[in-house]
Amino acid sequence: MTRAYNFNAGPAAIPLEVLEQAQEQFVNYQGAGMSIMEMSHRSALYEEVNNSAQALLRELFGVPENYHVLFLQGGASTQFAMLPLNLLQEGRPAAYVQTGAWADKAIKEAKNVGDVTIAASTKEDHYMRTPNLSEIEIPSNASYLHLTSNETIGGTQFHEFPVTGDIPLIADMSSDILSRPLDVSKFGMIYAGAQKNLGPSGVTVVIIRDELVKAGSKSIPAMFQYATHAKSNSLYNTPPSFSVYMVSLMLQWIKSKGGVSQMDQLNRDKTKLIYDRIDQSGGFYKGCAQANSRSLMNITFRMETEELEKLFVKESELQGFVGLKGHRDVGGLRASTYNAVPLSSCQALAEFMADFQKRNG
Template sequence: MSQRAFNFNAGPAAIPLVVLERAQQEFVDFRNSGMSIMEMSHRGAIYESVHNETESLLQKLLNIPAGYKVLFLQGGASTQFAMIPMNLLGAGQVASYVLTGSWADKAYKEAKLIGETHIAASSEADKFMRIPSLNEIEVPDNAAYLHVTSNETIEGTQFQEYPSTGHVPLIADLSSDILCRPLDVSKFGMIYAGAQKNLGPSGVTVVIAREDLISSSPKTIPTMLRYDTHFKNNSLYNTPPSFAIYMVNQVLKWIDEQGGLTAVEKNNREKANLIYNTIDHSNGFYLGCAQPESRSIMNLTFRLQSEELEKKFIKESEQAGFVGLKGHRSVGGLRASAYNAVPYESCKALADFMAEFQRQNG
């Protein structure tokens, strides 16, 4: 095998090499069935055991309390943007949102198509380069829920702690930072995440929700967009994305083997510090985008002093084997997405490359 790329893609993103190798070994003949898991019935005992084990692994790693259900859905987090207000926003209520960047704004705009909305806090005045403080967040009494985007992939910001919302359910999009650190699931009414950053390949969306929120949906919603459809059928109402769920299963086992979320967080912070320290000690050659107290440990955004220099950085980094360092087209700049599966060695290589690039161009 040729050398693996230094993969800093924002999503679809890096998957642990050992997971890919295990999947490769089982790809043609899964558990001596004579079939790939992609070929077998989702109603069969072999697939169902993988399906249920994946739910159990999530329950273990996140210490999910009783009264919560794990769902494996399709359509990405973007479909959840609409499903949440369709299922949970009742008459006389408002859907309340904290606006922290591009993805929070997309979720908010979808909710506006469904019913009444409310902005609980916003950092737009600061170009979304910070997360609003908890005391800035104002939730109305008639809120059906408060929605937050835990980690903004494009801007590179992340909630360091979450608001307490009392009787109002807290809902969080964790697409880009689920399983990057321990999480108190009991604080939330629902969390959801597209798989393609920290859970596995694209194709499956994980929803973890309080059963009382998803056990009964309005009868006016199309069947596939009702949470209770999937709740009552163990996410097997229709054909699930079986191979993607199998891959999530393998990634969860890998996380468990690393020592669980406490160990994963330690590694993630060490990786992020390598790059942030390079930025902060560059005497202004590199400029961090997010305000320091709001920095993400998953998506590290920075700029150089000119777009011309940024283009040179991207070109030379690609020649050196780095992938995915160009910032999102909507904001430009540079971004290193250091998800769980990105090895420490890749971040060390990037920090070394940044130091050498500064030496040659500073």
Template sequence: MTKRAYNFNAGPAALPLEVLQQAQEQLVDYEGAGMSIMEMSHRGEIYEKVHNEAISLLRELYEIPANYKVLLLQGGASTQFAMIPMNLLKSGQVGSYVMTGSWADKAIKEAKLIGETAVAATSEADKFNRIPNISDIQIPANSAYLHVTSNETIEGTQYKQFPVTNEVPLIADMSSDIMSKPIDVSKFGMIYAGAQKNLGPSGVTIVIAREDLVSESPKSIPTMLRYDTHVKNNSLYNTPPSFSVYLANLMLKWVQAKGGAAAIEQYNRDKTKLIYDTIDQSGGFYRGFADTDSRSVMNITFRIQTEELEKQFVKESEQHGFVGLKGHRSVGGLRASTYNAVPLESCKALAEFMSDFQKRNG
């Protein structure tokens, strides 16, 4: 095998080599069945075991309370942007959102198509380089829920603590930091996440929801967009993204083998510290975009003194085996996504490359 790339893609993102190798070994013949998991009926005993094991592992790793449902859905987090207000936003209520950047904006735009919305707090005046202070969040009394985006992949900001919403359900899009640290699920009404950054390939979306919120959906919603459809059928109403679920199951086993969410959190902090330290000790050659108190442990966004140097940085990094370091087109600059499966060695290599680039161009 040729050398693995230093993969800093923002999603789909790096997967552990050992997970990929196990999938490779089982691709043609899954556990002696004479066929791939991709070829099996989703109604069959073999696939259902994989499906249920993924749900069970999520419950175990996050200590999910018994009154919460775990769903494995399709359509990505972007479909959840619409499903949430369709199912939960009733007449006379507002869907409240904390506006933190690109993904929060997409969620709000979808909700506006369905019902009344309110912005409970925003950091737009600071170009979304920070998460609003918890004390600045004003939740309207008639809120159906408060929605937050726990980690903004494009701006590189992340919540360090979540608001206490009392009777208003707190809903979090955790697409880019799910299972990267321990979470008290009981503080949320719903957590949802596309798997393609931290928990597997694209294709499966994880929804963890309090039972009372998803057990009865409005009858006017199309069948596939009703949470209760999927609750009543254990996410098997239609053909699930079976191979994506299988790989997510392998990823959850990998997290478990690493010591669980707490061990993964420390590993992630050790990785990103290498890169943030390089930025902070560069004397201004590199400039972090996110406010220090809001820095993401998943997506490190930074700039160099000129756009020409940034282009040169990307070009040279690619020549050295680095992938995905160009910032999102909407904000520019540079970005290193350091999700769960990005190895410590890749972050060490990037820190060394950054230091060398500065010596040659500073």
């Protein structure tokens, strides 16, 4: 079988080794005579999957003891609402950094719940950069500061984070979790839909400091309270068991490749191939994000005309590339290079870009 050069933005590439391991265990998980999907989520075998996925995430990302690792449902989009429902307090605005389409969605949901203040915005720059830390103004009575560590659509990424003192820093890391080492203790909460860097869709990871779980509102429905899920080890209701299982395999794969620092190095090597091709094209390819805000996960670029971009996508598809069309809201081109995208796919794309320029430049 020929594997596609998969640059999808999410759901996205999963390593072949992980897929093959899942295939091997698909029908008969550990000799149980049934698949993981057919098994009670209260069974010892599933509990082991749930616990080992949590433990591996803690180990790989250096999650401190006083944090919970939760596996929830509803995608990162549900977190846009669940976060303010739990932590936006009366008389204490939630501060948001506005860096693009995903931050905008998070802001919109928070406004449905309470007072929101924009701590910094790069809207005037068409979201083609992240703000300098000195631009971020946090009210001293803020409930929390929220930012989107990687804007999947615009292709920008924070390369350093504000220090927020007693105000909890909350990050939507849907598109860059586990792509680089971070000091988790600097964040009050991190959340991410799994379908980019952690495996398949269907499960959302929430890493949250214990004091924030305790501080969460008790007057919202039980399913929306972080405390409910923390208390029950993410087994309050039926979990997305197959997705959690796939995340556990993906985490084992990251560990086997040397962990998060190795992912970081690999992601740098991969994206350099493509950014160099853009920068050395004499303007034939134009990178969208400003240089110091460029994402190591989503490379966004444009060409002189939309016709040329369409031709690029069409020809790339004929050569086995998938997912290079930009998001429908912004157009252009985008290559998503998450952890599971191999270096060889990026080499192939850099070569294709050079060849396409030769023929059309």
